[in-house]
């Protein structure tokens with residue numbers, strides 16, 4: 001992705017120098033259980049996190065400032081992410097303008113290890129997530145190394161992950177997320193997961209729409225970029241994650257969609273550039 005010397009977003013809350021002072025201590029066993037819940041069963045990380053913290057989250061909100069010095073390599077990743085966020089702002093602003101609407105910018109919080117959020121204590125172990133209650137995306141940059149270890153390398157793999165989280169923001173501000181939550185409250189566990197899959201696949205498709213429209217606007221893609229996004233979508237598919245964890249992949253436990261589905265929905269958005277092509281719900285909500 002061509003990104004050097006391009007606009008960087010100012011909607012970033014850099015909390016890398018902040019340390020949470022007190023609060024619930026998690027045992028190693030608890031963290032492993034949470035990781036299994038998140039990566040294997042793809043539970044909503046925030047549900048897992050609030051489950052772990054229980055009623056003690058209010059104790060966990062005080063932070064202290066440390067003198068944090070990122071490496072040059074990490075700062076480069078930070079700068080890259082801030083250009084991707086700016087590209088999501090510019091492209092979604094343009095898309096919203098077509099319907100005479102104003103795009104409400106989300107904030108990207110970059111943190112290390114743990115940070116307070118309106119959805120409970122955010123933890124690096126959760127991977128990147130979007131909290132609808134404060135409309136912020138939370139990212140611990142160490143996840144990007146994890147993504148590489150999962151077989152998704154290249155800068156556009158990172159861009160896809162961020163654009164997917166921005167997709168959840170779009171779903172929140174357009175009211176899709178609350179419709180899904182309502183439908184989920186009226187069905188059983190398998191039905192809830194099926195709805196969650198549709199939601200995640202739509203976020204993948206919206207990431208594809210963003211890639212397409214940003215390309216039209218800025219010609220920012222380099223050869224291999226879309227393949228990098230697809231390899232990331234493949235790496236985070238439920239069947240692939242379950243196989244890696246030694247768990248037999250069962251459809252009813254999927255919450256994000258199979259690797260193939262995730263790749264296909266990203267591709268669909270990237271090929272058409274149209275939000276209308278992202279109706280993963282097809283009348284269900």
Ligand SMILES: [Zn+2]
Nearest residue numbers: 164168200203
């Ligand atoms: Zn998601």
